[in-house]
Amino acid sequence: MKIGFVGCGNMATAMISGIVKKGLVARADLIASAKSEKTLDKIGKELGIRAAADNRQAAAESDVLILAVKPVYMEEVIEEISDAIRPGTIVVTLAPGKTLKWLDATFGKPTKLVRTMPNTPALVGEGMTALCPNEFVKPEELAEVEKIFQSFGKTQVVPEPMIDVVVGVSGSSPAYVFLFIEALADAAVADGMPRAQAYEFAAQSVLGSAKMVLETGKHPGVLKDMVCSPGGTTIEAVRVLEERGLRSAVFEAAKACVKKAREM
The missing domain is CATH 1.10.3730.10 (ProC C-terminal domain-like)
Incomplete structure (x- = not known):
């Protein structure tokens, strides 16, 4: 399984650290993109994974693609990478407020989507993450996504209306x-x-x-x-x-x- 990240801020860094520590996949199977040279340098030197040339490369090479960008940039990023994503790739989002319906409309094509809401204690392996898949995600695929998030904490699958409640009780x-x-x-x-x-x-x-x-x-x-x-x-x-x-x-x-x- 190849896991990609678009964006490599604090949450993505925590996730990558947990994945590596648990040995979920090899470092060579992790790739991340970022805007700043400083973050790109961190991806290679501190995290020891591959730095993508751009967001499209991260999208094209991933079986599970995690969009670790702020809500305000989500539409722009999706428009950039939508046609680079391979059929069957599972797209995971971390941003609050962006519903499965909105994501589906923005991608403009059937896409396997999982909305999540993790929190920063993932940095010390004690995160709490809610997950909500759309209808295209198979149970065994959701289980793979859960394994990713369980590498740095606990998870629960919740109905989509509960995602916003999760923001209040654990996300923030x-x-x-x-x-x-x-x-x-x-x-x-x-x-x-x-x-x-x-x-x-x-x-x-x-x-x-x-x-x-x-x-x-x-x-x-x-x-x-x-x-x-x-x-x-x-x-x-x-x-x-x-x-x-x-x-x-x-x-x-x-x-x-x-x-x-x-x-x-």
């Missing part, structure tokens, strides 16, 4: 978590802890808490209650978070994110 949410970690560390610094140490304490706490949710199967509320001793320090902190509207702020932020994704 690392930013919310980073903001929380930064604020938690700032508070520790204000109380005298060195900043590097504060970031480690805060980040490890978030990592461990997330693992507890995933590995125990217990409701987050139950896990929260386990930490909150009667009359203790934790319940006092929770009281302030509730008073300041943390739960509502997160709720509204995620809904605003989904709304924006649906409008793109």
Whole structure:
């Protein structure tokens, strides 16, 4: 299986690193295109894969072609590569807001399409990706695409209307978590802890808490209650978070994110 990337930014780099680390395909079977000379240099020297001369070469040589470009450039890229894609090639998109219907109309011909929404924790092998295929993708082909994304995290196949919801709950949410970690560390610094140490304490706490949710199967509320001793320090902190509207702020932020994704 030959895998190509049009665009090689942070997400594509994370994906390529995961594919190589897992040994999913040989480096020689990976190719990527990019606009800037700096990125082209990274493709060869840092990632150790082939740099395409242009987007059309990446498209022509791929069994699975991943369009890792921003939504604003998607139409331009598709128009450029559409006739270079071989019959049977599976085209995977990462961009929010570009529906299967829109993609099909833009390609202008029957094309095997898989919409996906990964997130940046793929950079450390802990990504979460939603996938949604169109009617031309066979189950065994979808399974191959899933293997690609499972090389750097977990996957779930979802109905297309859920893709925008995924943007809010996992696609964009690392930013919310980073903001929380930064604020938690700032508070520790204000109380005298060195900043590097504060970031480690805060980040490890978030990592461990997330693992507890995933590995125990217990409701987050139950896990929260386990930490909150009667009359203790934790319940006092929770009281302030509730008073300041943390739960509502997160709720509204995620809904605003989904709304924006649906409008793109």
